[in-house]
Amino acid sequence: MRILTLLIALVFLSILSLFIGVKEISIVDIFSWTDKEWLIMTISRLPRTLALILTGIGISICGLIMQQMTQNKFVSPTTAGTLEAAKLGILATLIFIPQSASIYKLIFAFAITFLASIIFLKIADSIKHKSIIFIPVVGLLFGGVINSITTFFAFQFNIVQDVGTWLIGDFSGILQGNYEVIYICLPIVVLTYFYANKFTVIGMGENFSKNLGLNYRSILHLGLLCVSLSISAIAVTIGTIPFLGLIIPNIISLLYGDNLRQTLPYTAISGAIFLLICDIVGRLIIFPFEVPIGMTVGLIGGIVFLILLLRKK
Amino acid sequence: MIKTTNISKQYGDKIVVDNVTIEIPKGKITSLIGSNGAGKSTLLGTIARIINANHGEIIINEKNITDYKNRILAQELSILKQMNHLDLKLTVKELVSFGRFPYSQGRLTEVDHLKIKEAIAFLNLTELENNYLEELSGGQQQRAFLAMVVAQDTDYILLDEPLNNLDMRHSVQIMKTLKDLSVTKNKTIVMVIHDINFASYYSDYIAAMKQGKLIHFNTTKNIINPKILKEIYDIDFEIIESNNKLICNYYN
């Protein structure tokens, strides 16, 4: 029942998102649109809205997987060094194959993100002091380490400013033909749906999952693969969006509990809705310019996270 | 003596210690018993000012603990929580020396050295005194921490599950040491303990808690009977008398 409400909200916001822009296009005149108006729709507006929805879904699901696998509600791409790893991957592409297509960026970003996630899980696992707060602290520091490596090389190649700004997620550059990599999020969401419970079991530890007859390693790697692929695809096309993967799963878990199969669709749709709203706000607030979405989400998300942190206890 | 009046502690909506008033006699061993989550450790923690109570007052030697200077109170009362792991590179002697901190603030005097030596000997650790804690077994570490409390030389000693993680031999050793402390040095010892038979065998008084409330407080002989124990633990007990001590059988 509630899922229907969410879906309606999603559709409504998507339509709203389609009709915001410098060029005024009205839905009422849909039958009298000129070729130019159709072109704007299909080349720019539609890809943007689709990218927003896919990113929203992708990041919130990634956050959810990571939280399940570490059994820690405060772990997410932002607090586990994942975003920084993707950034390092992009830097590596720029250095080694400067004029490359985005597919190379994706491959590099994916490889490094995957590696970083494995290391992070290993660290989280070896921490004796399994305080719910301590693991994200280490994760954020881990991100700092990766960042210091990135800066080290960026400084050598004199591209510090470029590197610094990749962090900001931005949808304004999305056009037909340059964002399709993001569709990779779709199969991952489906996969996650079927593996949801297994990810939870993995989070209980190696012995526990073996006891239940699960192949610990392969499921662990599958989970990390899903996360790294989606985050890299999003980082390459849009940039990074902090806190999204953290707050959406947390809010959904507060509202609807922790039965993954049930809450997964809510998490996915809410992620998309939240991103659409932030994007619309960002586009209207200094119209006809826009505030990058990484900034709006970063601000709202950071504040929401602080509230979540403080009401814990 | 230790006297608490209407002590309550709650975390969120959960009341952990509920209006506890008790007067613990001086120079005796008092055991705090009760099932898991009955509020024993929390009560002990509030007496030792590690946990702040929401209500009520705690009087030690006719004086409210909030009126004590921290340093002076640390010369009257000491607490040892459940086995604590230290990541520090400390020798047994260095750890025990910390027990004298309330007196000398880090600059050890002749008296301090004497007390430290005494405490180490009291716990049979003299041979190990220069070993690092991390090299010791769990039982030896526990004894080292106890030696620190002994060196602190307070009239009141609070212990939270001192037998945790110890095997039978070491448990008996520790309990004998505690008995010795109370008899020879007239120390007042209050401890949380799970093994009812240790409580029965070694303590003079037993206080029983259930769901945050103090439900019984009496001499050991008066507590160790099937009816009261059933009320505390909700299981059946058979009491066996041996050597003038009461042993509980609850294994069936």
Add this chain to the structure above:
Amino acid sequence: MKIHIKKIILLVLVAIALCALFLSYDLPSNWGYSFERRSYKVLAIIIVSCSVGYASIVFQTLTHNRILTPSIMGFEAVYLLFQTIIVFLYGDKTFTVINDKENFFLSIIFMLGFAFILFKFIFKKEKNNLYLLLLIGLVLGTLFHTITSFLQLIIDPNDFLILQGSIYASFNKINYHLLWYALTVIIICFAVGFRQFKYLDVISLGKEHAINLGINYFKKVRFYLFIIGALVAVSTALVGPIIFLGILVTNLTYEIFKSYKHAILIPACCLICIISIVGAQFLVEHVFSFNIVISIIINFIGGLYFMYLLLKTKKV
């Protein structure tokens, strides 16, 4: 105890030797000016080392954790944001609008203000949950970083070069008039803290033992957090952020001095820090010949070391 003193003396000698080498290596024939500049640089390094060494050891004792550094509480994010805002607002006129001295003091005021609000807020609500304090600091830091990155995105690339000068720690363009102010703050911090090092020894046993031994735990923790705040603010405002330096030097100190006594650990850590920075600076100037900024090297090495620490032990 004696062996520790010997080690300290050895460290002092190494530090003096390195400083002497740094001061005298390859001096031009007209040496007066170079020598003066280098002496200031050494003084700056000593000031920063003492503040980082002192703050990091105390911070790790308070948090009972050897892989943390006070930098993560969000101070540096405040500093970066402030610097970015200035350059964003004034662009290439930055230096005429706000001079080094004003910048230095304003930075310190903002960082301390941030610390004050953070501590007040947490201690009121949480009764001293240090990890929560850290996480909140980190999250606020990430928030500030987001704003900073956004501003950096729209800053003119030429102006960005000005910014780059102040956001990467460097001992090459310090305003030497500021050194004396910084030195004063450090000396005050040592003077008020020194007599209390013994309490830190007790606090390192853990909160409950510390209370049991008659320490006013909360008061002492707060006292030292403010000292840490002042130290980090001063060193950051002076040379910019160096995040992982603290973890690197403290752990080297624990390796070399197997002691729990802060009266030994803290001076030792400061010395090790001086040796590392002078060494690194020497490399920067004579091996890499200025191609890279020192904080980047230190963060790089420190970061790698941090990972090693995390992966090496099972006891964190």
